[in-house]
Amino acid sequence: MPEDKPDRTGSLRTAVARRITALRQEKGFSLSGLAARAGIGKGTLSELEAGTRNATLETLYALAGPLGVPLTGLVGDETGRSVSDGVVDARLLTVRLHDDGGTTEVFWLTIAAGGTRTSPPHAPGTVEHLRVVRGSARVGPQGAEQPVDAGGPRSWPGDTVHCYRSTDGAEGVLVIETPRRPA
Amino acid sequence: MPEDKPDRTGSLRTAVARRITALRQEKGFSLSGLAARAGIGKGTLSELEAGTRNATLETLYALAGPLGVPLTGLVGDETGRSVSDGVVDARLLTVRLHDDGGTTEVFWLTIAAGGTRTSPPHAPGTVEHLRVVRGSARVGPQGAEQPVDAGGPRSWPGDTVHCYRSTDGAEGVLVIETPRRPA
């Protein structure tokens, strides 16, 4: 299959294609099975996953249901508030406010390869938890950073000066728990 | 103009239509002006905004640029789709696709007090990680559930039948990692 299209939106197309394929396989569906569940032709899905088709909104919506993701999960060019300084990018996924006044924030964290970032203390009692899913990093109170990689999560107090660093780059989920509302 | 379509995705269509119109007017663009900026036919945009057309991904992407929003801003959150059965509510926060073909999904999980839920196996090699921030739960392969509370996270294989249960209710962050699909 020659791939010599001008490729203006081609990258988007292949991105969506990869997303669909990944989600389908994750759910354990066959191509034919997903097509049937979504109520679309299997040829349609085949070419969609091959990136040779420019799907309509209707088709994508039909696929989103069985795949168990919102439409944004398919077209997903990620957006949302993100704090980035070139080294650490923290994209806020959600904030939960609890009855006791505490809060839980969930971020998708990306640390650039070779980068180091120092963060000022948060409110007293704050705890940070990082689970790395790709790459590896060293995190924790300044001077006492601990390694963290895909092997397991790491937690550290967030109410002191703390560092994020990575030599080979890292991605993961950062959870920040604040026990009570800051005064 | 027959308006007697079954209208299954009609609501989605009109939702997108309203969004485009609102964003266009917010930006102060005329319909023709936006069509020109996006490089699409003005007839296309007219019918799109009228909700009588089922746009392709390419068309929507072309519009997203001049409107200054990511594609997700057009297709809209719709629902932060949550899979809920009355016991476990899993709200998808993000899906990450990695270069090696693996995926990482992040959910905000709520387990109702006194509830138990059994989940069928996911793809081979899938691993689930749960960090509870409120309440406590027991999770893991069926028959081998382990307690998990605010004290620390718990991980277990997701490719076998597994359970979520909680006596007093629980909330937390669930990370599902799916490895690269073996051929």
Add this chain to the structure above:
DNA sequence: GCTTGCCGTTCCATATACAGAACACTTCAA
């Protein structure tokens, strides 16, 4: 009045996304 220049809508010919059939291939059981 008659332009000129926008606006948004409606029409048209063409390109293409669609569902489904036909296909080649693999696996598995008789």
Add this chain to the structure above:
DNA sequence: TTGAAGTGTTCTGTATATGGAACGGCAAGC
């Protein structure tokens, strides 16, 4: 072997999304 039941890909006729042209409406200038 043979067949049946899967898989994903390619083909085909139809439906429709597309860009662009034609259209009518409206306002400002001549």
